[in-house]
Amino acid sequence: MKVKVKLKPGHFPNAIRALAKASGKPIEEIVRAETAVVLEKAMSFTPAADSASLKDRAANPPWIRIDGTWHKLPHKNHPDWKEWRVSDSKWSKIGAKIKRGVALAAASRGLMKASWLRLAEFLGLDIKAPAYVQNAVARSSKGQAANPGNFEVTTSGRDGSFTITFTNAQVWRKGSIMGLLKLSLGKALKGRYGYFKKNLEKGVFKSIREVKARYPRVFK
Numbered sequence: 001m002k003v004k005v006k007l008k009p010g011h012f013p014n015a016i017r018a019l020a021k022a023s024g025k026p027i028e029e030i031v032r033a034e035t036a037v038v039l040e041k042a043m044s045f046t047p048a049a050d051s052a053s054l055k056d057r058a059a060n061p062p063w064i065r066i067d068g069t070w071h072k073l074p075h076k077n078h079p080d081w082k083e084w085r086v087s088d089s090k091w092s093k094i095g096a097k098i099k100r101g102v103a104l105a106a107a108s109r110g111l112m113k114a115s116w117l118r119l120a121e122f123l124g125l126d127i128k129a130p131a132y133v134q135n136a137v138a139r140s141s142k143g144q145a146a147n148p149g150n151f152e153v154t155t156s157g158r159d160g161s162f163t164i165t166f167t168n169a170q171v172w173r174k175g176s177i178m179g180l181l182k183l184s185l186g187k188a189l190k191g192r193y194g195y196f197k198k199n200l201e202k203g204v205f206k207s208i209r210e211v212k213a214r215y216p217r218v219f220k
Contacts, residue, residue, distance in 0.1 A: 012189055013164055015196035022205040023218050031164065033217035034192065036120060038166075040127040041188035043116035046181060048132070049109050058105035059098060066093050110136035112177060115168050 110133035
């Protein structure tokens, strides 16, 4: 399943219209600039997986497949661990596979955050991300979306009101992860609208110089 959030006329869309009017820029440019900010914020609000837990689970798989055969492995802290025996060649293969699994697990730490980065890249938007997010890779190719997602702007009504839809198309098997992503996007949108309201109260939109200072992406 994918995460999809639709913003109907009001709040964030209205803030974009006000910013377009104050800056003299087309709505499309404002949407792209503000989308980049929102995706960057959503990424920062999205938690990273715990590196130690990921590595521990990868280092202690209950089962492992070697040469087409599945083997049940006792946990390293289990009494059977010391008595467990396999041939040296098979043990070497098991050790190598576990080592690769630990490395892949560590590399997947920033995968949830990276889903926002991949969406930004797909849309041609430049956002900042730490190295572990830029280099995040999935432990399996299964469930990876070919299209990271999209955002759509649908205009309706004589007043030019419009609806914005954000879609993170990364596929997740756990509903809890989808909930976290949706919460992070909602928090980013709420924060951005709060920033707009604060600037409105301060009279920022009466001065193009102030608008440029507070919304630099719009004037790139």
